[in-house]
Structure formats: C-alpha cells, structure tokens
Amino acid sequence: MPMAATLVFANPSDRSNAEPARFGRDFALFYSIRYEPNRSSSASKPPSPPGRVSFLSVPDRGRVARGIPREHPGNHSLSFALTTASQNRPRSTVAMSSNADTAQAKSRSGRLPRKRFYRARAHSNPLSDSHFPIPISPADFDCSHHYPYFFPPGSEGRSDGDAPPRKVRFADIGCGFGGLLVGLSPLFPDTLMLGMELRDKVTEYVKERILALRASNPGHYENISVVRTNSMKYLPNYFEKGQLSKMFFLFPDPHFKEKNHRRRVISPQLLDEYAYALEVGGIIYTITDVEELGDWMRSCLEDHPLFGAVPEEELELDPVVKLLSSATEEGQKVARNGGQTFRAVYRHIKLEEE
Amino acid sequence: MEETTEIVSDGGDEAAPAAVTMDVENGLIEEEKNMDGEVAPALISIHPFEKSVVVAVGSELRLFNLEGNCSVSLIDDPSGPSHSDAIRSINFGASGKFLASAGDDKLVKIWETSSWHCIRTVSADKRVSAVAISHSGRYVAFADKFGVVWLVGLDEDDAKQTKVDKKAVPILGHYCSIITRLEFSPDERFIASADRDFKIRITVFPKLPLKGAHEIQSFCLGHKDFVSCFAFACPLGCAHGFLFSGSGDSTVRLWDFISGLLLATCEVGAMVGSLQYNGTEDGYPPVVTLEDNYFPTSMVLSSLTQRLWMVMGASNLPTLSATQLPTRIRVMSGFHKDSSDYNGHDPITLEDNEVPGGKKLLSELQGSFDVAMEEAALAAAAGAVKASMRNMLIKKEYALERREMRKRNRNDRKLR
Numbered sequence: 001m002p003m004a005a006t007l008v009f010a011n012p013s014d015r016s017n018a019e020p021a022r023f024g025r026d027f028a029l030f031y032s033i034r035y036e037p038n039r040s041s042s043a044s045k046p047p048s049p050p051g052r053v054s055f056l057s058v059p060d061r062g063r064v065a066r067g068i069p070r071e072h073p074g075n076h077s078l079s080f081a082l083t084t085a086s087q088n089r090p091r092s093t094v095a096m097s098s099n100a101d102t103a104q105a106k107s108r109s110g111r112l113p114r115k116r117f118y119r120a121r122a123h124s125n126p127l128s129d130s131h132f133p134i135p136i137s138p139a140d141f142d143c144s145h146h147y148p149y150f151f152p153p154g155s156e157g158r159s160d161g162d163a164p165p166r167k168v169r170f171a172d173i174g175c176g177f178g179g180l181l182v183g184l185s186p187l188f189p190d191t192l193m194l195g196m197e198l199r200d201k202v203t204e205y206v207k208e209r210i211l212a213l214r215a216s217n218p219g220h221y222e223n224i225s226v227v228r229t230n231s232m233k234y235l236p237n238y239f240e241k242g243q244l245s246k247m248f249f250l251f252p253d254p255h256f257k258e259k260n261h262r263r264r265v266i267s268p269q270l271l272d273e274y275a276y277a278l279e280v281g282g283i284i285y286t287i288t289d290v291e292e293l294g295d296w297m298r299s300c301l302e303d304h305p306l307f308g309a310v311p312e313e314e315l316e317l318d319p320v321v322k323l324l325s326s327a328t329e330e331g332q333k334v335a336r337n338g339g340q341t342f343r344a345v346y347r348h349i350k351l352e353e354e
Numbered sequence: 355m356e357e358t359t360e361i362v363s364d365g366g367d368e369a370a371p372a373a374v375t376m377d378v379e380n381g382l383i384e385e386e387k388n389m390d391g392e393v394a395p396a397l398i399s400i401h402p403f404e405k406s407v408v409v410a411v412g413s414e415l416r417l418f419n420l421e422g423n424c425s426v427s428l429i430d431d432p433s434g435p436s437h438s439d440a441i442r443s444i445n446f447g448a449s450g451k452f453l454a455s456a457g458d459d460k461l462v463k464i465w466e467t468s469s470w471h472c473i474r475t476v477s478a479d480k481r482v483s484a485v486a487i488s489h490s491g492r493y494v495a496f497a498d499k500f501g502v503v504w505l506v507g508l509d510e511d512d513a514k515q516t517k518v519d520k521k522a523v524p525i526l527g528h529y530c531s532i533i534t535r536l537e538f539s540p541d542e543r544f545i546a547s548a549d550r551d552f553k554i555r556i557t558v559f560p561k562l563p564l565k566g567a568h569e570i571q572s573f574c575l576g577h578k579d580f581v582s583c584f585a586f587a588c589p590l591g592c593a594h595g596f597l598f599s600g601s602g603d604s605t606v607r608l609w610d611f612i613s614g615l616l617l618a619t620c621e622v623g624a625m626v627g628s629l630q631y632n633g634t635e636d637g638y639p640p641v642v643t644l645e646d647n648y649f650p651t652s653m654v655l656s657s658l659t660q661r662l663w664m665v666m667g668a669s670n671l672p673t674l675s676a677t678q679l680p681t682r683i684r685v686m687s688g689f690h691k692d693s694s695d696y697n698g699h700d701p702i703t704l705e706d707n708e709v710p711g712g713k714k715l716l717s718e719l720q721g722s723f724d725v726a727m728e729e730a731a732l733a734a735a736a737g738a739v740k741a742s743m744r745n746m747l748i749k750k751e752y753a754l755e756r757r758e759m760r761k762r763n764r765n766d767r768k769l770r
Contacts, residue, residue: 127530129749136552137575137616232529233551236573241614262500262530268566269502269527272557276570306568351560351569 110216118205149222178206183327195226203228251330275306294342393742394440395651396667412669434475447487456482484536497533548581572614579603668735
C-alpha cells in the first residue's frame, strides 16, 4: 500500500508565499511531507526550479500533484508527518478502495512491504477509547477471513469431517512488525496464530507482509494473521476460555514511570485474563531488554497463583524459546547493540484449593 | 418474551436500567451537552425484608423505618469522615444486617442496620462506582472508576485480630474501565462485575478472597454498549441461576453465567414502538405506564411484598442549591413471582397516600411532601442525570477538527 511518499519542498526563499497546506484528506493520510530548504544544493539531485514540489517515489503522481507544503518557521529541515497514527477516522471510500487495491496487487505479486512506509510512533495509549471494530464475542471472530486456506469457502468452519472447527491457539500480544509470527509459522504449520497490535500502521504492515509471504510461498504462512486491537481491553472478545496454548509478550512497552505502570501489558490483574484465555498447561512467554520491566514481569507471574515457572531444562528443549530473542525486530536490535535480555516463561496451572 | 416480567419478579433486587429507559426515550437524538459538573442520580434501596427504605440524594442518606413507621437518623462514625460528595451506590446485603454506601468522595461506609451506627469507614484511592455486600455479610466489595474491585472483611474475629489492616485489598480488575455494578451470586460462589466496555465478568469468589479472586469463570459478552445493571435470578428447581443484564444498547439480555452463554435478548428499544400500537398483545410482558414525565433514576424491587420502589432525582444540579434538590418517589405494586399466581391484575402505580408509610415517608425521603408540583425541576434533574451518565459511560468520540488540533499541538514530536 502506498502509505507514504516523501515530498521535498525545494526553495527556502519561496517560503514567504508558501500557503498553509490544503491537501485533501486522502493525501494528508497517506503521504508524509518533508520540508528541506537545503535540498537543492545536494549534488545527487538536479536542482529543482524555485517553488516546485518534487516527488520522490510517489506511486500515483496525479493524485497528489496539487499539494503545497505548509510554511514552517526555522531554517532547518523539518519533517511533519501527517500520516501518523490513528486512521480510524472516516476516510473517503475512494481512497480506501484504491489503496486497498494497490496493496492487494502488490502483495499478490509477493513483494514484501517496505518498513519505512509504515513508520509509527513507538508508543500507543492503551487507555484511550478505541474506535476500531471489535468482535462482540469470540464466536463473532471470523476465522475464515483471516485463514482462508484452513477455511475454504463452503466448509463453514469445519476443516475435516466432524472435527471441531480449528481455533487460534497462539496469540502474539503486541506483535509489532510480526517477526515472531513469521518465525513461528513454519515451526507449527497447522497451528493458527494471531498477532495483536494496537498501532494501525504497524498492523497494516504485518498484514501486507503476511499477504506477500503467502503469495511468494504458496501453501506457507497460511496459519498466521494479525488484528488491530487493544488486547488489554478486548482479549476475551477474541478468545474463549482456555482456547490458547501459547501467549507471547515480547519486548513490551516498559512504561518506566510509576504512574504509568497500569499501562504495562503484564500486571497482576491482566494476568487473570491471560489465565482465562490460556488452557491449563498453556505457556506465557515474556522477554524484555529492560531489566526493571523484566523483574516486574517475573514477579507478577511469580506471585500469581495461576502461573508456575517452566523449569530451565524444559526451556532448553523448547524450540520457541530461541525465537523469543532472535525472531523479532526488537530482539534483533537488542542483539545488534549487544544488549541483555530478561526472559520469564510461565505455565498456567490449576488453582490449588487451600 | 418473559424476560421483563421475570427480571422484576425473580431478580429480587433489580436496579433500574436507567440508561436503557433513557436511551429508549430519546432514540437517536444526539445530545451534545457540556455539563458543568457531574450529576449523580438519586438512588433508592430497600431492606430485603422491607424493614426500611433508604434514598441517597447527593451526599445525603435519607432513611425511613417501615416497621416502626418513623424516620431514622444515622449515627456516623465519630472517628471517620462523613460523606461529602455524591453517593453513587447503596446496597443492603441479602441478609439485611448491613447497609453500604459509597461514592465520589472515595469513602465506603458500612452501617449496621439495627442501630444505624456506622461500623466502618474505608477510604478508597479512587472514586467508588459500585458496592456490594456478600450474602453471608462477611465481606464488602467495592469497585472504583479505574476498574479495580476491592474487598473488606467484616468478620468479627477478623476485625479483632486485624484491626491494623483495615484497608481494602484489590481482588480483581477490569482494565481501566468504569465498573457500573457489582454483585455476589446468591450462593456466594461468584462475584459479578459489569463495566462500560460492554463486559460482564463472572469471577470465582474464593474461600480466602482477601488473597484475590483470580479465576475467571466466564465473560458474558454480547452487549454493544455499556452495561448499566444486572441481577441474578435463581428460580426454584434450577441447579444454577441465570443473570439478567441491561445496557445502553437498549437491550435486556439473559445469560447462563456459568458458561457465559447468551440465552435470550429482549430488544427493549425496538419493542417500545410496537407496544404503543398493539397494546398488551400476547407474547409481550405486561407493560405498565407511568406518568409521561416520570423517569426513575433508580428502582428496586422488594421481593417480599412485590412492590417496586422508584425514585427520580439528581444531585449537584448546577441551577439549584443543595437544599432544594428535587426527588420524587413512586411505588408500584402487584408484581408476581411466577405466572401461576398471576391473578389477572397488572401492576399499578400507588397513589401518594397508598404508599406504605404514607405522607410521613414521602416527606422524609423526598424532602417535602409536595414535590409533585415541582415538575419542571424534576424534569431538569432527570435530563441532567441522563446527560451526565451518558458522558461518563459512552465512548468519547472527538470531532475530526479537534483531533487534528490535538495532534498539531502535541509536544512530543521529534524535531530534526
């Protein structure tokens, strides 16, 4: 999906008669604009005529040709991304469909989406009221839409004979750019996995990535999908009691300040809900590069009566554990920088009656 | 479609689906009122054996002893603070030994109902939105606006040995969502909590609940807007009970709360129109019409005498001084426990002089006897309550311009 393109506004002297931006909403949503006064001096590019707007890698030039960037004070380069964050506002249907079409076409061709078009803020407020669609109950969650390979049309959710319909078994909470899902998919080809991510653009990226992978590797990566949701609020809307066998919380937002601890994705109260979604024996994997958060997650899990630590020997044999630090984008970054990681893997146990 | 009749007869203690009624009234008319402050509805609660009635208006608790036919004054805890802001929830336990009251002043007060002494004042961290007393009378649970449910033990020996830790302990939490109602199941095996995020959570109430209630039995999911109220119903002969819930989506739903299964939905909103044309047609529960301008802000059914007590009123009205907060009480009688002893009489609204306790009760609980005259003030109160409750419970949707503005003024953007 052509989510963003860079627009260079070339002449500093022209700022006086630059007008405030008058982009259509579609434009503002999908293109980020960069104002670079000194760009014309760069050797790699032919100098642009004064006051002209030039496009770098705009896939659909005609639609954006009239935009004039807004005036900005100061002489230095400024970039203001109009595309950031919430796209859950009403959008013109034209823009929606045309973008979706392009995206479809692109991912069908098997080309992976480029991450730089899906930049998003690293943080998202889990407390704000959400306006994206949420299934009313787990029964309302449409698996066939997410995993068409396992739910061919006409089968009505039954994969083989009278076996119960296949359900999502792994959940990656805060899946980010989807590295873990992609890593896990070939290890458990028959297990449905769902990534959950709050940031809209990142979700879009993962969606495109999965579609592209499916297109270039037919028959593979059919068991992974992603939803844009706030799992801290709506987890029970997606999963029934005991439906999941593994849950992943990899490199979550640390929320250092004490007043923000309630925004952490692992908390004593939220663990109740995770225990509800996990089957008895199901495993919760957490990892972080922040020591403070690692201690917090471990102590939350340790103190919770419904979770027990998985012994180290078992972790050695678990192929998933190796992926925790190596598969995700965040994990690779930590490894690149030679950082330390803190892991806590716990199992959902039955409550002991006292 | 028997839900509505049953909810009244079996629920025992059923709060008004005030928001439901109000949503039905105004349909799709969007009210974009910016209220000056929050307005709390007037509340009513009745002793399980109809020994007394209590009405909460603002920070004031008005009490009437129906047995002795006299008003009662509460004796507050001399060591603790008194209620100083709107009371949001009042509850008699099933045993009727205690009354709990709590609200925006972050205080939970537990009153002993024989002497009307305040036996305990618990201070909460946040504003309290719901309070419940366990059926054995051993625990008081209360929920705050951040979605955390706290528990206080009331046990005699418990209180003696742990006089020090009088503080409540958090036992469970809805993730940062206002809890609208809290209730114990009749067998005290479960504690149910409803929130503004459409959820009803049924949690196993453990034997040692002060260590936390971690095991979730089920979620009752199906409502499409905030859940305003619910009640357990345990008909005789059923192994386990049912749960009724009312919501801002104008439905009343029936659940098997053990499994979280939705058993029936009654589209109250859709039924209102059809009932007006068809009158009392078969298949619909009998409909009782109140005066056109009476919108109860709270109601409670006394299962003993089958009387439905309703109150209409509000606190903190910006236009009125505290002393003249209008309140109006109506009582309806003639509800039946089951259809077998249905004698063909529809429930009727009692005239003021027929109300148990009569003029004395009304003048005590309403503030004055002749409030019927102050219709304008009452209507304003009901309107204010509606707007305020909506503001509190619906999801905030900001206009596009406002969002853009906020984004533009955001100060955490990185400048290069």
